[in-house]
Amino acid sequence: MSFRAHWQLRAEFARRLSAMYGDEVPAYNTLVDVSTAVNEDHLRNKGAEAERLGSISRVTAERHGAIRVGSPQEMSQVARVFAAFGMHPVGFYDLRDASKSSVPVVSTAFRPVEPDELAKNPFRVFTSMLAADDPRFFSPELQEQLRDFIGARTLFPEELLELADQAAEHGGLEGGDAERLLELATAAFKLSDDPVDYAWYKKLEAVSAVASDIGGVTSTHINHLTPRVLDIDDLYARMEAQGITMIDEIQGPPRWDGPDILLRQTSFRALSEDRIFRFEDGTVGPGELRVRFGEVEQRGIALTPTGRDLYDRMVAETDRRLAAGEGNGVRVDVARGVWEENLPRTEKELALQKLAYFTFTVDGDALGSHYGDSLRGGTVSLTELIEKGVAVPEPIVYEDFLPRSAAGIFQSNLTDDGSRDDAQTGTDYDIDVMSTIVGRPVADPAELYQRQQDASIAALAEDLGTTVE
Ligand code: OOG
Numbered sequence: 001m002s003f004r005a006h007w008q009l010r011a012e013f014a015r016r017l018s019a020m021y022g023d024e025v026p027a028y029n030t031l032v033d034v035s036t037a038v039n040e041d042h043l044r045n046k047g048a049e050a051e052r053l054g055s056i057s058r059v060t061a062e063r064h065g066a067i068r069v070g071s072p073q074e075m076s077q078v079a080r081v082f083a084a085f086g087m088h089p090v091g092f093y094d095l096r097d098a099s100k101s102s103v104p105v106v107s108t109a110f111r112p113v114e115p116d117e118l119a120k121n122p123f124r125v126f127t128s129m130l131a132a133d134d135p136r137f138f139s140p141e142l143q144e145q146l147r148d149f150i151g152a153r154t155l156f157p158e159e160l161l162e163l164a165d166q167a168a169e170h171g172g173l174e175g176g177d178a179e180r181l182l183e184l185a186t187a188a189f190k191l192s193d194d195p196v197d198y199a200w201y202k203k204l205e206a207v208s209a210v211a212s213d214i215g216g217v218t219s220t221h222i223n224h225l226t227p228r229v230l231d232i233d234d235l236y237a238r239m240e241a242q243g244i245t246m247i248d249e250i251q252g253p254p255r256w257d258g259p260d261i262l263l264r265q266t267s268f269r270a271l272s273e274d275r276i277f278r279f280e281d282g283t284v285g286p287g288e289l290r291v292r293f294g295e296v297e298q299r300g301i302a303l304t305p306t307g308r309d310l311y312d313r314m315v316a317e318t319d320r321r322l323a324a325g326e327g328n329g330v331r332v333d334v335a336r337g338v339w340e341e342n343l344p345r346t347e348k349e350l351a352l353q354k355l356a357y358f359t360f361t362v363d364g365d366a367l368g369s370h371y372g373d374s375l376r377g378g379t380v381s382l383t384e385l386i387e388k389g390v391a392v393p394e395p396i397v398y399e400d401f402l403p404r405s406a407a408g409i410f411q412s413n414l415t416d417d418g419s420r421d422d423a424q425t426g427t428d429y430d431i432d433v434m435s436t437i438v439g440r441p442v443a444d445p446a447e448l449y450q451r452q453q454d455a456s457i458a459a460l461a462e463d464l465g466t467t468v469e
Pocket residue numbers: 065066067068126128223265295401402405406407409410
C-alpha cells in the first residue's frame with residue numbers, strides 16, 4: 001500500500017466513523033438516506049443554482065462529528081489525533097453561559113483550514129471539554145473526584161498518539177502505519193461496553209447530563225455525526241413524515257427568500273441505548289442511557305465581523321419581539337420578519353456592504369463594456385467593480401459553528417436542567433486559554449475567511465492588471 005496524505009486519511013477516517021456510528025445508531029442511516037434524497041431533489045429542482053454553496057458531491061459526503069473530552073490533557077491528545085488528519089483547531093465556543101440549563105463545556109472545532117483541503121474533504125469535529133474546574137457546576141469535592149476519575153482513564157493509546165505525531169510531521173503515513181492509525185483512531189470513538197458505575201454516573205447527572213456523559217464513563221464516543229443538506233426545511237418535514245420526532249425548531253437563521261447565511265441546524269431527539277451498569281451492591285446489569293442524537297445542517301455564507309454583529313443584533317431583536325408576544329411565539333416567523341427588515345436580499349448587496357465573505361470572478365463582458373482596456377496600470381475600487389458587475393461575488397461557505405445553536409442542540413436533548421450555582425464565579429476560558437490547552441494556536445475563523453477573500457482580490461487585481469483597493 002502506498003503513502004496516504006492527510007486528506008486521504010481524513011476522508012477514510014470520516015467514512016469509517018460513519019460506518020461505525022451507523023451500526024451503533026441505525027436512525028443515523030435513515031437520516032443520511034433522507035439527506036441524500038433531499039439533496040438529489042434539490043439539485044433536480046434548482047439546477048446549477050443548487051450547487052452555489054458547494055458541489056453536490058462535496059455536500060453529500062460532508063459530515064461533522066461531535067465529541068466530548070474531560071480534561072486539558074485529553075483535549076491536547078485529541079488535538080494530536082486530529083492533526084494526523086489535517087484537522088486543526090478553529091474557533092472558541094463557551095457554552096456555559098449560552099443557555100439557561102447546565103452545559104458545563106468549552107469547545108473548539110477541528111477542521112481543515114486551507115480552501116483546497118476543505119474542497120478535498122471538509123470533515124470537522126466539534127470538540128467540547130468539560131469545564132471540570134468551574135465552581136458554578138462542581139463542588140470542590142466533586143472537582144477532585146472528577147480529576148481523579150478522568151486522570152485515571154486512557155482515551156487515546158500511546159501507539160495512536162505516536163502514529164498521529166508521525167502523520168502530522170510527514171504530511172501523512174505509509175500503508176501499514178496508515179491502516180493502523182485509522183483503526184486505532186476510529187476505535188477510540190467507539191461506544192464502549194465497559195460497565196458504567198451507576199452511582200457515580202447519577203451523581204454527575206444531577207449536575208448535568210453532559211457532565212455524566214463525559215466524566216461518568218471510562219471512554220469517549222461520537223455523540224453525533226451530522227450530514228449536510230441543501231434544504232433543511234424539506235429534510236425536517238420528511239423526517240417527521242417518517243415518524244422521527246425532531247426537536248421543535250430549526251436552530252439559527254430562519255428560512256427566508258434572501259441569501260442563506262451561516263448555519264441552520266436541527267436534530268432528532270436522543271434515543272435510548274442499551275448500556276451495562278455496575279450498581280452499588282456490586283451487581284452488573286443492563287440499563288439504558290439517552291445521550292446520543294442525530295443532527296443535520298444546512299450551510300450558508302460566512303459573515304464578516306460586521307455581518308456577525310448584525311446577525312447577533314437580529315437574534316436579540318427576535319428575542320425581544322418574542323418576549324413582547326409577537327408572532328404567536330413562533331420564533332422562525334418573528335425572525336423572518338426581522339431578517340426582511342435588516343438583511344440585504346442579494347449576495348451582491350451583502351458584498352457591497354461588506355457583511356459577508358466572497359471570492360470574486362471577472363465578468364469579461366462587463367469588463368469590456370465598462371472599461372475596455374482602460375483599467376490596466378490604474379487603480380479601481382472593489383466596490384466599483386462589484387457595482388458594475390465586473391467583479392462577480394461567489395460566496396465563501398461558513399465552515400464553523402454557532403454557540404447559541406450548539407447550546408440549543410445540547411439543551412434540547414437534556415431531559416433535566418441540571419444545576420448551576422450562579423453565586424459562584426465561573427472559571428475564565430477564552431481562545432488564548434484554549435490555545436494553551438490544545439497545545440497549538442486556535443485559529444480565529446474570521447481571519448481564515450478574510451485571508452481567502454484577500455487572496456481572491458489579489459488574483460483579481462493581477463488578472464485585471466490594476467490595483468484594486
Ligand atoms: C455538541 C453540540 C454542538 C453543533 O453542531 O453545534 C454541535 C455536542 O453535543 O457534543 O454539535
